[in-house]
Amino acid sequence: MLSLIGLALLGTDAMAAENTAFEPIIIAEQGSFAVGGTVLQQGEASLHGDHLYAFYQKPVDARKYPLVFWHGADQTAKTWETTPDGREGFQTLFLRWGYSVYLLDQPRRGRAGRSTVEMKIEPYLNDAMWFDIFRVGTWPNYFDGVQFSKDPAVLDQYLRSISPNTGPFDRDVAVAGVSALLDKIGPSILVTHSQSGGLGWMEALKNSNVRAIVSYEPGEGYIFPEGEAPEPMPASDGMLFPKTTAMEEFLKFTTIPIVMYYGDNIPSQPLSNPGHDTWRVRFEMAKIWANTVNKHGGDAIVVHLPDLGIRGNTHFPFSDLNNLKIADLMKQFLTEKSLD
Amino acid sequence: MLSLIGLALLGTDAMAAENTAFEPIIIAEQGSFAVGGTVLQQGEASLHGDHLYAFYQKPVDARKYPLVFWHGADQTAKTWETTPDGREGFQTLFLRWGYSVYLLDQPRRGRAGRSTVEMKIEPYLNDAMWFDIFRVGTWPNYFDGVQFSKDPAVLDQYLRSISPNTGPFDRDVAVAGVSALLDKIGPSILVTHSQSGGLGWMEALKNSNVRAIVSYEPGEGYIFPEGEAPEPMPASDGMLFPKTTAMEEFLKFTTIPIVMYYGDNIPSQPLSNPGHDTWRVRFEMAKIWANTVNKHGGDAIVVHLPDLGIRGNTHFPFSDLNNLKIADLMKQFLTEKSLD
Numbered sequence: 001m002l003s004l005i006g007l008a009l010l011g012t013d014a015m016a017a018e019n020t021a022f023e024p025i026i027i028a029e030q031g032s033f034a035v036g037g038t039v040l041q042q043g044e045a046s047l048h049g050d051h052l053y054a055f056y057q058k059p060v061d062a063r064k065y066p067l068v069f070w071h072g073a074d075q076t077a078k079t080w081e082t083t084p085d086g087r088e089g090f091q092t093l094f095l096r097w098g099y100s101v102y103l104l105d106q107p108r109r110g111r112a113g114r115s116t117v118e119m120k121i122e123p124y125l126n127d128a129m130w131f132d133i134f135r136v137g138t139w140p141n142y143f144d145g146v147q148f149s150k151d152p153a154v155l156d157q158y159l160r161s162i163s164p165n166t167g168p169f170d171r172d173v174a175v176a177g178v179s180a181l182l183d184k185i186g187p188s189i190l191v192t193h194s195q196s197g198g199l200g201w202m203e204a205l206k207n208s209n210v211r212a213i214v215s216y217e218p219g220e221g222y223i224f225p226e227g228e229a230p231e232p233m234p235a236s237d238g239m240l241f242p243k244t245t246a247m248e249e250f251l252k253f254t255t256i257p258i259v260m261y262y263g264d265n266i267p268s269q270p271l272s273n274p275g276h277d278t279w280r281v282r283f284e285m286a287k288i289w290a291n292t293v294n295k296h297g298g299d300a301i302v303v304h305l306p307d308l309g310i311r312g313n314t315h316f317p318f319s320d321l322n323n324l325k326i327a328d329l330m331k332q333f334l335t336e337k338s339l340d
Numbered sequence: 341m342l343s344l345i346g347l348a349l350l351g352t353d354a355m356a357a358e359n360t361a362f363e364p365i366i367i368a369e370q371g372s373f374a375v376g377g378t379v380l381q382q383g384e385a386s387l388h389g390d391h392l393y394a395f396y397q398k399p400v401d402a403r404k405y406p407l408v409f410w411h412g413a414d415q416t417a418k419t420w421e422t423t424p425d426g427r428e429g430f431q432t433l434f435l436r437w438g439y440s441v442y443l444l445d446q447p448r449r450g451r452a453g454r455s456t457v458e459m460k461i462e463p464y465l466n467d468a469m470w471f472d473i474f475r476v477g478t479w480p481n482y483f484d485g486v487q488f489s490k491d492p493a494v495l496d497q498y499l500r501s502i503s504p505n506t507g508p509f510d511r512d513v514a515v516a517g518v519s520a521l522l523d524k525i526g527p528s529i530l531v532t533h534s535q536s537g538g539l540g541w542m543e544a545l546k547n548s549n550v551r552a553i554v555s556y557e558p559g560e561g562y563i564f565p566e567g568e569a570p571e572p573m574p575a576s577d578g579m580l581f582p583k584t585t586a587m588e589e590f591l592k593f594t595t596i597p598i599v600m601y602y603g604d605n606i607p608s609q610p611l612s613n614p615g616h617d618t619w620r621v622r623f624e625m626a627k628i629w630a631n632t633v634n635k636h637g638g639d640a641i642v643v644h645l646p647d648l649g650i651r652g653n654t655h656f657p658f659s660d661l662n663n664l665k666i667a668d669l670m671k672q673f674l675t676e677k678s679l680d
Contacts, residue, residue, distance in 0.1 A: 024366045024367060024368055024400055025366070025367040025368075025370065026364045026365070026366055026367075027364060027365040027366075027367060028364050028365075030365065030432060031421060031422035031426070031428070031429075031432070032418055032421040032422050033422060033426070033497060034496075034497055034500035034501065037500060040463060040465060041465075042465055044468070045465035045466075045467070045468065046465055046467045046468070047463055047464065047465045047466065047467055048467060048496060048499040048500050048502075049463060049500075051500045053418065053500075055421070060364055076450075076451045076453070077451070078372055078393065078451055081371060081372040081395070082371035082372050082373060086371070086373070088371070089371075092370060092371070105450075105451070109453075110416075110445075110450055110451045110453060110503075111416045111417070111418055111445070111450045111451060111503055112500075112503070113416070113449075113450060113453070113503030113504050113506070114463075114500065114502050114503055114504060115461065115463060116463050117463060118460065118461060118462045118463055119460070119461050120458065120459070120460045120461075121455065121458060121459050121460075121461065121506055121507070122458045123380060123387055123389060123454075123455060123456050123457060123458055123507075124387065125380060125381075125382055125385035125386055125387045126385075126387065127385070127386045127387055127388060128384070128385065128386070156374075156388060157373060157374055159388040160374035160377060160388050160389075160391045160393075160452075160454065161374065162388075162454050163451055163452070163453035163454055163506075164453050164454060164506060166453070166461055166503075166504060166506060167461070167463075
C-alpha cells in the first residue's frame with residue numbers, strides 16, 4: 001500500500017510529468033520483430049503463424065528491467081499508446097521515465113494476425129456491450145464523474161481501438177508467444193490488463209523472466225493451490241471459476257512482487273447489468289487470491305483506487321483522464337520494490 | 341533520373357546514414373490514432389469499423405511534408421519498421437533525417453482490424469507463393485546475389501510479417517481511410533508498396549493533400565485517360581488490366597512528382613513462374629503509364645534499380661540488405677523535387 005508521504009507527493013509528481021510532455025523524447029533504439037509461433041507444414045507447403053509481434057523503444061541509459069505491455073481481449077498494443085482523448089499513454093510516459101518499453105500484439109491479434117487455425121470474424125454490433133464492460137457508464141449514459149471525456153470524438157477513438165481475434169483465442173498460444181518474447185529479451189516486468197491478467201498469471205508460472213507483475217483490472221484466471229480455491233462465484237454474466245495448480249507451482253507467485261489495480265464503479269452487491277456485475281466477482285476473487293499468495297509468503301497487493309481517493313476510473317485506468325496519477329502509482333510501486 | 345553527381349554521392353550518403361544508426365533519435369512527439377471508418381447501425385445497436393490506424397513520430401524541426409507509409413497486400417505497418425535481418429527500416433531512417441513519419445495499418449488489417457463486413461480467414465500454406473511473388477527466389481532457393489540474408493531466422497521474420505485481411509479487401513474502403521488521414525494531417529508525401537501502389541493512384545485522384553508519390557514496385561491499378569489505355573497484358577498468373585478515367589481526372593497525376601522503383605530479377609520475357617512473371621507486365625505497364633503522364637505534362641519516373649547498377653533487390657527494396665542505398669535514392673528524389 002502507498003504510504004501517506006507517497007500520496008502527498010502524487011500531485012507534485014503528476015504535475016512534473018505533465019510538464020515533460022512537451023520535452024523531446026530521446027530514444028537510443030527502436031524497432032519491431034516477430035517472436036515465437038509455429039510452422040504449419042503439409043508436405044512441401046508451409047505457413048508461419050501464431051507468433052507474437054512486438055514494437056520496442058529503449059531510452060538512453062535504460063533502467064534495469066524493461067516493461068512488457070500486454071493488452072486485453074479485443075485490443076492491441078494501441079491500449080498503451082495515445083489515450084482516446086489524445087494524450088500520452090503509458091508507452092511514452094514510461095519511456096520518458098527511463099524504462100525500455102515493449103508493446104505487443106499477442107498471437108492472432110493485430111499485426112500478429114497470421115493464425116494456423118481458421119476463424120470467421122463476424123461484425124457484432126457490440127459497442128454498448130463494451131461500453132458497459134469497460135465501465136464508462138451504462139450505454140449510452142456516462143457514469144457521473146467518470147474519468148473519460150464526454151466528447152463524442154473520444155468515444156469514437158475508444159471504440160475503434162477494438163480489434164478482433166484473427167484465429168481462435170487460445171490461452172496457451174498467447175502465453176507461449178509472450179514466453180518466447182521473454183526468452184529473447186530477458187528479465188522483465190509484465191504489465192497486464194483485463195484478459196491478459198489471467199494470461200499473466202500463467203506466464204509467471206511458465207517463465208522465470210517475469211520479475212514482477214503490474215495488472216490493471218485482471219479478469220478471469222486466478223490460480224490457487226489445489227485445495228485452497230474459493231467456490232466459483234456467480235455474477236449476472238455467468239460463473240467465475242478459480243483455477244488450481246500444485247502447491248509447488250503456486251509458490252512461484254510468492255517470489256515476485258505483484259500489484260493489481262481496480263477502478264471505480266464496481267458494484268459491491270449483485271447487479272443485473274452483466275458488464276458491471278462481472279467486475280464485482282473479479283475484484284472479489286482478486287482480493288482472495290492476493291491473501292492466498294501472501295499467506296504463503298508472497299507480496300501481492302490489490303489497490304482499489306477509490307480507497308486512495310482516486311475516483312471515476314474505468315476499466316482502462318492507464319488511459320483515463322487521470323492517467324498521469326495512475327502512472328505515478330505504478331512508478332512508485334516499481335521504486336518501492338527496487339524494480340527501477 | 342538521378343544525375344551522375346547524385347550517383348557519385350550515393351556511397352558517401354549511405355555511409356553517413358550508417359554512422360547515425362547508433363546515435364540517439366530525438367522525437368518531439370509520437371502517438372497513434374484511428375481515423376475514418378463507418379458506424380454500422382441496427383436500431384440502438386452499433387459497431388465502429390473500417391477505420392485506419394496510424395502510428396506517427398515527429399522529429400524536432402520536422403521537414404515540410406510528412407511521409408505517409410502505406411503497406412501492401414497481406415502486410416501491415418511492420419513493412420516499414422525493422423528489416424527482417426534486424427536493421428533500421430524506413431520509419432527510423434527517415435525520422436533521423438528530419439521527416440515526420442506516419443505508419444498506417446489500412447482498414448481491415450492489423451490494428452485497424454474491426455470490419456463492418458464478415459470474413460473467414462483460412463490458414464493457406466502459401467509461404468512458397470509469397471517467397472516467389474516477393475522475388476526472394478524460387479522457393480526454397482534464393483536468387484544469386486539477392487539482397488536478402490540467407491540466415492533462416494531472417495526468412496522466419498519475413499514470413500511472420502504477413503498478416504491477413506480481417507474483412508473483405510475493398511479498394512474504396514482502404515482509399516477512404518487514407519483520405520481521412522490526409523484530411524487530418526494535411527499535405528503529405530505518400531510512400532506506397534505493391535498493392536497500395538494502385539490504391540495510391542486512386543488516392544491522388546481523391547485527395548489533393550497527396551503532394552508526391554514514391555511507389556515501390558506498384559502492382560495493378562494503373563489509371564489511364566479514356567481512349568489511351570494499353571491493351572490488357574497477359575502474364576502466367578492472369579491478365580493485367582489497365583483502369584481508365586476521364587481526362588480531367590487523369591490530369592491530376594500531372595500536378596505532382598511521382599517516382600516508381602522496381603528491383604532486380606524481373607523477367608523480360610514470359611516465364612512460367614507466376615510469382616515472377618506477374619512483375620514483368622506490372623513493370624511494363626508502369627513504364628507506359630509514366631510515359632502517358634509525362635506526355636500530358638506530368639513528372640513521373642520509373643527507376644529500374646539494376647539500370648543504376650543496384651542489383652539483387654527483391655519486391656521489398658526498402659528492407660533489403662542495401663536499404664540504406666535505396667533510402668538515399670528516395671531522399672535525393674525528395675530533395676531534387678523540393679519536397680524536403
